[in-house]
Amino acid sequence: MSLEVATVVEDAAEYSFAMEYHGPPITRELPRAVPINVDRIPVAAVVSPLAFSDNLSLPIVQPISATDIIGKKLSMDLKLSSSSAELLTVSPTSVIAFESRNNEVSEGSYSKELGLGTEISVSPSSVGNALDEREPENCHSNDVCALSGELSSDFECCHRDGGVNGTNERGYSSISPDNSCELGGVGTSEALGSLDSFEKSRDSSGSLHKSRLSSGFKESLDFNESNRTDWASNESVLSMDYLSSRVSSRKFGDGNNESGCDVRRAPVVTFCDIESDDENTNEEFTRSEPEVVRAKKEPAVKVKKGACYRCLKGNRFTEKEVCMVCDAKYCINCVLRAMGSMPEGRKCVTCIGYPIDESKRGYLGKCSRMLKRLLNDLEVRQIMKAEKLCEVNQLPPEYIYVNGRPLYHEELIMLQSCPNPPKKLKPGNYWYDKVSGLWGKEGQKPSQIISPHLNVGGPIKADASNGNTQVYINGREITKVELRMLKLAGVQCAGNPHFWVNDDGSYQEEGQKNTKGYIWGKAGTKLLCAVLSLPVPSKSSHPCGEQVTSMISRSMPDYLEQRAIQKLLLIGYSGSGTSTIFKQAKILYKDIPFSEDEREQIKLVIQSHVYSYIGILLEGRERFEEESLNDLRQNQCSDGSALAGHVDCNGEKTLYSICPRLKAFSDWLLKIMASGTLEAIFPAASREYAPLVEELWSNPAFQATYKRRSELETLPSVASYFLERAVEILKPDYKPSDVDILYAEHVTSSNGLSCVDFSFPESAYDDDADSGDLHDSLLRFQLIRLQAKGFGENCKWLEMFEDVRIVIFCVSLSDYDQFAIDGDGNAVNKMLLSKKFFENMVTHPTFDQMDFLLILNKFDMFEQKIEQVPLSQCDWFDDFHPVVSRNRPNNANHPTLGQLGFHYIAVKFKRLYAALTGRKLYVSLVKAMEPNSVDAALKYAREILNWDEDRPNFSLSEYSIYSTEASSFSH
């Protein structure tokens, strides 16, 4: 193989720079170029050769075989140059590995490197070269060793200049990128003509360097070897610089374009004075990223520059797609194979799940022409959407410093989801004035006014924007340009005042109460700000105090929504009031609980319900009429037969008789109800019959029936609520109120499942004891209501709800004396049916280890009922023997019978639950018609979830409200 290598080298005459070396004679023999350790090249696992021989047309992706790679790679690499160091340089991002090895090598064989003029030292030398044009004494270059003779003296030189280097570190990092791009320009003109890619520029920098060496050794004498620490500080800068400029150059920019890109990017890099600021971040910045990159980069390391990382073909002119993580580039033929279905956007399959390279953030979601050619429009859109929105690709919060403190995840979310978020947030140091909302980069004037009062980052520092005017705004020394603006805006700045500026632009001097004026009040000021490129408050942030609430109702970014949502499953036997609770939650937490369409729909439902109630009453009326007629006749019979004839002809008038017209309506309505087509007919007919209903309502016979409504079993208890207002409801322009909807039956989607997303409003939350963390107000909940009816007993669908956080099981307290027909056709106590359903749910494998909150609903009705009907109506509650004190009505402290009953039932359920699961059941008492009651229950559910998160800290029994009272019972 080495023979072959040698011939290849000889053949590679087209690369002229290999012959251009005019330096001093090389003292040592050139080392042979056999640096590739075959074992270290990772390749795809080879399918067993047996299978290959048997089956030639396997439909699998052909693996890259080891021999292939080595052959190609060797020839390609060696065509370029025969230096061993060459192999080290290819990967531009693996700076650390490269540097360290570079240093090792350079210590040993300087002459060799220089002699060959390869781009072993591309990154440092490009910087160094550029720098030496301006500040030769500050420049660092390991090519120092160029002149092997002067090696020792150079090192001395380096040590002597070490101090200078140290002090200039900061300036250094800011200068270097600009210079390197300049170098690109130089390279173009001087060496190779058109410069299409940065790879090229690196080449040219190599040759440039070489030519420089030939002309000016004197100059290179002045180079000084940088010390190690200096390297460290530069590494991050360099690596960042590389990545971004490479991406930009991929766009076939010419020299100008490229430098343009670099200028735009420059702030990012110069901005990295984190290094001088904070040692810890420095660590993070320099280490964490390259580490990932390095680990991932391995397979690609030994690829010729410009070639596709997979098929190893192509040159730097072929269009390529870049992996957002490891910077591997793939040609049009390989990109789909290397990147697969791109579930997180343009990443190699192996890079999926890794955070993207920060310098490529700007390219997120921006599609290349190549991808557009390769895939159809829809596919591209999906990929770009995934790329932009998937969670791994989001900005890591710890890279953003606000007022000198790295952000937490929640803070970043808050920052990004506020009504007026900072634009183009990139990793770096920022300052944020919480009072006025001014936002800027550390050490610079404000760039934007974002939403104020966000609780992110630390307190603002006086030198945040590096001002020197001795005028302060909210404790920050402002910059000159701001001061100029203030003066021009007519603010008195004499005597270095300290201002207090609010988010609406009103300002006051520190320590004084009266507002002196509004900074941005005048139209001219805004214009002025535009000229001075200072921010002005955006309209949306202006003045209304609802910002805080609007912040919550604002829709979250897509990717946040998925994570933050916590699902609460609301189930219960039919009639337990789950729908009321669901509606109540909607009304409580939604700005618009029901849309216009929904209300229209609900209105029709309510109206047809009212007709059916009227129908039931009319049916009752007929019955009552008959009864009273019978009574009348019997009375008359007993009175004496003499009067009988008289009464008959008098036309059987009783209290319940109605006139013929209403009678006709009544007959018609009852006929329709009997045929079961009421719902189909009534919405349309309601206009026509509304006047009739009015007449009917005022009819004394009907009123008399209504008074006896308790005798009509089929009339639901809510009917009276609607019947009292029947006339109003049946008007065509009736708009159901929230309370109407709450009372109405069957208005939530009749079959199956309904869900509502909500978060607890902050204002309400503030009343709670621990309002400290804003984090909670951002938590989003989803209340899912399932109707037990229509879902089979096997409950296969429950598997879908294994990701809910808590199951809220609803039981109607007043069910204890009610009966329903079960599957076998027997009448069973509804409480027992509820209990059976509860047992099913609790023991369901999907809900293993799930928390259950039992809501005992309809307490208001229960309280009334228990006074009349004993609780022992239900077999399960036959041992309820409350101790009732005789003077109960007078004693306010003593629990009422209702409360005792509730506690008793709660304990019954708790015992049952503990017997089934061995865990604790949470119980809450609810009157679903009262908003506060439902609100409290749902907040209780949230608290349970909170305890869940730090369960080890609590002994739960203390927090289970009713457990202590439960022990006070005797049975």
Next chain:
Amino acid sequence: MSVAELKERHMAATQTLNALTHKLKQKRLLLLDTDLSGYARSQGKSPVTFGPTDLVCCRTLQGHTGKVYSLDWTSEKNRIVSASQDGRLIVWNALTSQKTHAIKLPCAWVMTCAFSPGGQSVACGGLDSVCSIFSLNSPSDKDGNLPVSRMLNGHKGYVSSCQYVPDEDTHLITASGDQTCVLWDITTGLRTSVFGGEFQSGHTGDVLSVSINGSNSRMFVSGSCDSTVRLWDTRVASRAVRTFHGHEGDVNTVRFFPDGHRFGTGSDDGTCRLFDIRTGHQLQEYSRPHGDNEVPHVTSIAFSISGRLLFAGYTNGDCYVWDTLLAKVVLDLGSLQNSHDGRISCLGLSGDGSALCTGSWDTSLKIWAFGGHRAVI
């Protein structure tokens, strides 16, 4: 007639019914004197052999963030629609493994999805009891979501399964938790016929699956929680043509045999069975002995294009390839390299039979292709 008397008569009738049912069962068992594998063995057939690379996973479709519940292929182009618990339908290009559509559903609890024969629209259904139709050509709204082009309202329980009538983009059959199956006219959005229900001789449990006969699209079968399978004629909605007993658990999946004269079933009792619709008899039972009491349920089945192979997904993550003739497991996809991590919830064979797609609770779908020049696929 007094209530007590009525109750007595009811009890007596129930007892008679139970006795008769039992007798019927005995008779059926008596008639089951042979099965397919016994006959095939006596004819000297040998099971299909599978080499290690005869069926390999060649694509993994990643993109769902929730459990995959259902998938369907288009009949000709290589596209797949998959439904997942993350509330999305994704339409994939199976060759490039790219996504062409990601449809956010109004109700996240989706249980089934289907591709229309023309490949222009997809249908899905779930716990919202509605079958929603999405036209893939319609423009997406401002949030990038595809609007629902038709809602098929009418079921009173969840929609557990849906399938388009072959070669008809306008008709669809759904199975539901309300114990009925419904044939829909998509253009009007109305029910054409309802199979089963209160007053008809339909299923007595949730219907979990339907399959339409490929060669005679008037016939379809439905599998139900009442552990029976029923054969229906779409022209006669009033009663089932035939009821197939045999399973001892919920029938989770039914699938017609390619020739249209037989169908396969998969059940909670851990077995797959093959029934003949002409004789009404069970031809073969496919089950493996399980020592412990935890029998993995069959979640989904599919036949290869020749019918010789039966692919069956199980709740424990296994995916057996059965030789239908000899009732032998010839391959377990779950044991192969890069197989699924979770339960396999759905299976589907591509239109030309060259590839199998599996969807799993591990949120990914995998495409398996037959290698080489296999005689039997």
